[in-house]
Amino acid sequence: MNNFKKIFSFIIPYKKYAYLNIFFNILYALFGTLSFVSLMPMMDVLFGQSKKNYVIPTYKGVWELKKYLSDSLSYYLTSITDPNGIGYTLSILVAGIIIIFLLKNLSDYLAMFFITYLRNGILRDMRNAMYKKTLELPLAFFSEKRKGDVIARISADVNEVQTSFLSILELIVKEPLTILFTIIAMLTISAKLTLFVFIFIPISGYVISLIGKQLKKQSTRAQEEQGVFLSTIEETLGGLKVVKGYNSERYFNRVFKESTQRFFTLSNSIGNRQNLASPMSEFMGIMVIAILLWYGGHMVLIEKTLNGAAFITYMGLAYNILTPAKSISKASYNIKRGNAAAERILEILEQENTIKSKVNAIKKDSFDANIVLKDINFKYEDENVLKHFSLEVKKGQTVALVGQSGSGKSTIANLLTRFYDVNEGTISIDGTDIKDINLHSLRDLMGLVTQDSILFNDTIKANISLGKHNATDEEIIEALKIANAYEFVKDLPLGIYTNIGDSGNKLSGGQKQRLSIARAVLKNPPIMILDEATSALDTESEKFVQVALENMMQNRTSIVIAHRLSTIQKADLIVVMQKGKIVEQGKHDELIALNGTYNKLVTMQSFE
Structure with a gap:
């Protein structure tokens, strides 16, 4: 009993x-x-x-x-x-x-x-x-x-x-x-x-x-x-x-x-x-x-x-x-x-929630200096995904993570947002371990656009305003314009009040991804994490969205996980990963000159 x-x-x-x-x-x-x-x-x-x-x-x-x-x-x-x-x-x-x-x-x-x-x-x-x-x-x-x-x-x-x-x-x-x-x-x-x-x-x-x-x-x-x-x-x-x-x-x-x-x-x-x-x-x-x-x-x-x-x-x-x-x-x-x-x-x-805010967690409202990942080890089950991984992302920088599938790029995004906690090492923002920061305020600092555009069976307005529930119609439309999404939204029967169906199945893959980007734009966080954000876009849409993303990233810190290398050539720092480790890092031209792993990846994608 x-x-x-x-x-x-x-x-x-x-x-x-x-x-x-x-x-x-x-x-x-x-x-x-x-x-x-x-x-x-x-x-x-x-x-x-x-x-x-x-x-x-x-x-x-x-x-x-x-x-x-x-x-x-x-x-x-x-x-x-x-x-x-x-x-x-x-x-x-x-x-x-x-x-x-x-x-x-x-x-x-x-x-x-x-x-x-x-x-x-x-x-x-x-x-x-x-x-x-x-x-x-x-x-x-x-x-x-x-x-x-x-x-x-x-x-x-x-x-x-x-x-x-x-x-x-x-x-x-x-x-x-x-x-x-x-x-x-x-x-x-x-x-x-x-x-x-x-x-x-x-x-x-x-x-x-x-x-x-x-x-x-x-x-x-x-x-x-x-x-x-x-x-x-x-x-x-x-x-x-x-x-x-x-x-x-x-x-x-x-x-x-x-x-x-x-x-x-x-x-x-x-x-x-x-x-x-x-x-x-x-x-x-x-x-x-x-x-x-x-x-x-x-x-x-x-x-x-x-x-x-x-x-x-x-x-x-x-x-x-x-x-x-x-x-x-x-x-x-x-x-x-x-x-x-x-x-x-x-x-x-009664399941213990291992990822939660500490009793006296710090409420952090701003991002001022840098994000530091120090000597991180992480594994999902048995095999290490990240091994002694260290990286500094300075405020205002755009840092791109590239590498083959399974190299640990998306894991970085999961750890920064504390969807998972590191096994060893620390991640800190402005010198404060993210485990000491209130979880709600930590995630308030970040905007996330995932590889899979996750949308809900609701209106466009409801989907975009998840990060800012009191947003006006004008703010939502402005975010849609920046994400190059308003051109198709304005032609819908009810505009931003149109229901997009289960998982957004009434829209194309590119349209869904642009709505995901608009959602991050509306939230307007100081740190933006883009996990293959343009992967579902056609070439023409990608160019428009890339310009919008570059404009959006000018005054904020961005971590871009990219499969299409054409989207990150202007990044301040490109980090090349292989099996959970950093094998190369630098700007685009510097890495091409090294004629190493990055250059091979570029060549494979026929990028000039």
């Missing part, structure tokens, strides 16, 4: 609903028992077994409470029957039974009414907490997790936990109290018969626990499998062009079918175990009721120690235990399933 104790923190804002639910569940259990007990005086009257009592009873203590209540009831029935007749008494008893059943069902409705707010509140808050944590966790966490699995945890697993909360409240309050009140009523009628009930409950619990074994383990596997096929959906939709272009529909269809088949098998196994609990508990209950009928009939007909009305009422109460017992068995299964889901949710919520 440790997982549920941790999840219970989400109940605190809704504790008033929990208290109200518990209160009305207590009333439900009480009126549920009284609804059966109230039948006894009715049957006594019907069968002519009610005793005449003309003496007002006196209360003589708790041990004689049963006799006092019985005498009080018979006195009341006598006092209204004698002057008004038996018909009037029956009407009063029927009205009383109707009122008790009404109060029972009203209490049940109100208990469910308040728990609805509690359950849906928990559902909302848990999803919000999961999404917030997802945004906060470092990129490294998601390189190891399938996106679909994270989606499954936020949707299906959270829903499973929310559902199981209702089961817990039933398990703790409603059903046990119904059983308790019923047993008390049964004890007052006949202690002998009630011994059979005490034998039934532990035996039933033991049998149900045997059926429920392995349920949590199977539920975990089913929820993991759900994450697998959701990932397959997410990846297929994201790469539909490749799937169709390579005629791979059959392959992906087979992968998806195999996953859903495994989920189907697990779901059947879990469902069948759950479905077995209810009929098993009912069957065991009927077995005990059969014994009660035999023994109770003996007490009524032979021993004459129990009257008929009391015995019929007792049997109704005994059967009344079966429904909550079945509910408890179902609830215990739901808890096992919810526990498996809670583990998967807590794995995200």
Whole structure:
């Protein structure tokens, strides 16, 4: 139950609903028992077994409470029957039974009414907490997790936990109290018969626990499998062009079918175990009721120690235990399933965020001198990507990083923005280690244009104003003009208010990249990081954007990661990388004169 104790923190804002639910569940259990007990005086009257009592009873203590209540009831029935007749008494008893059943069902409705707010509140808050944590966790966490699995945890697993909360409240309050009140009523009628009930409950619990074994383990596997096929959906939709272009529909269809088949098998196994609990508990209950009928009939007909009305009422109460017992068995299964889901949710919520601001982190609002990368070692998994890498970028400089794929260029951008932290060495801005700078203010100093133009299913305005949410339309249009994007935006039906579709799929690759550049332009940071910023542009667009980027970079520090060497020939410093190390550095003409690695790269691209 440790997982549920941790999840219970989400109940605190809704504790008033929990208290109200518990209160009305207590009333439900009480009126549920009284609804059966109230039948006894009715049957006594019907069968002519009610005793005449003309003496007002006196209360003589708790041990004689049963006799006092019985005498009080018979006195009341006598006092209204004698002057008004038996018909009037029956009407009063029927009205009383109707009122008790009404109060029972009203209490049940109100208990469910308040728990609805509690359950849906928990559902909302848990999803919000999961999404917030997802945004906060470092990129490294998601390189190891399938996106679909994270989606499954936020949707299906959270829903499973929310559902199981209702089961817990039933398990703790409603059903046990119904059983308790019923047993008390049964004890007052006949202690002998009630011994059979005490034998039934532990035996039933033991049998149900045997059926429920392995349920949590199977539920975990089913929820993991759900994450697998959701990932397959997410990846297929994201790469539909490749799937169709390579005629791979059959392959992906087979992968998806195999996953859903495994989920189907697990779901059947879990469902069948759950479905077995209810009929098993009912069957065991009927077995005990059969014994009660035999023994109770003996007490009524032979021993004459129990009257008929009391015995019929007792049997109704005994059967009344079966429904909550079945509910408890179902609830215990739901808890096992919810526990498996809670583990998967807590794995995200309790995941340590290794990249965050220190308690007393420095808030840095300006960039004044330089960026220094000193003796950096970094690896994503086992192999070092950067080895003893050192570099100084002075304010106002444009520094270009070039080299073959896998040389570690984009890793520099990931480390400067603290998407990842260095394993060894330091990165400092104006002499302050970036680990000591407030993460929010560090990223405020930087504008980032990535190789893949990442856009969202929203308007052009919303996409561009991510770094400056209060930007005016005029500022957005100006940024679009600098990025050479306004020429196509102005022709769109709604201009900057046009929705660009999922991942910007209504636009061409070049158009998407120009919007990414406009987003960085609008943010107007002192440090600009361009990771293959012009790679998706056609030759004509590249020339226009290159001029715009050069204008934008004049009064700021820029780190340009370039594959097309034509875009960085005017850089103040070109750093040539190979397998995580610097092999050459200097200006374009100096590196050409060296006739080394850079010159080979230029020659390969047929650059003159």
